[in-house]
Amino acid sequence: MKFNFIHNNINIFDLEKSLAFYEEALGFKEVKRKNEENGEFILVYLEDGETNYQLELTWLRDRKEPYNLGDNEIHMAVRTDDFDGAYEKHKKMDCICFENHKMGLYFISDPDGYWTEILPNR
Numbered sequence: 001m002k003f004n005f006i007h008n009n010i011n012i013f014d015l016e017k018s019l020a021f022y023e024e025a026l027g028f029k030e031v032k033r034k035n036e037e038n039g040e041f042i043l044v045y046l047e048d049g050e051t052n053y054q055l056e057l058t059w060l061r062d063r064k065e066p067y068n069l070g071d072n073e074i075h076m077a078v079r080t081d082d083f084d085g086a087y088e089k090h091k092k093m094d095c096i097c098f099e100n101h102k103m104g105l106y107f108i109s110d111p112d113g114y115w116t117e118i119l120p121n122r
Helices: 015-026 083-093
Strands: 007-012 029-035 041-047 054-060 075-080 096-100 105-109 115-120
Touching: 007 015, 015 041, 015 054, 015 083, 075 083, 083 096, 083 105, 083 115
Parallel strands: 007 054, 075 115
Antiparallel strands: 029 041, 041 054, 096 105, 105 115
């Protein structure tokens, strides 16, 4: 029996703000969208352009306040071929939320407070 990763989902408060963030910060682009007929929700799938793995963003019409992420220990991780360039870009975007120089990594935070770990290619 074999299983393959397909996607992870996060619920977001402001769809357009999140789409803009993920495209600017990580280069993730929308590849598929599902608009529920009654307008109750929108699902948007993002890809990195190189793998088949997707990040699913879920927007809920009736959500009136940002999500409580608790201690935010859950995160996704990405590797980059230009760690120093990515760091400078994210610093200019003011989205770096945690750095661990000893381990050679840092985290960025999206508009809803979800963290993404940034790692160099090794």
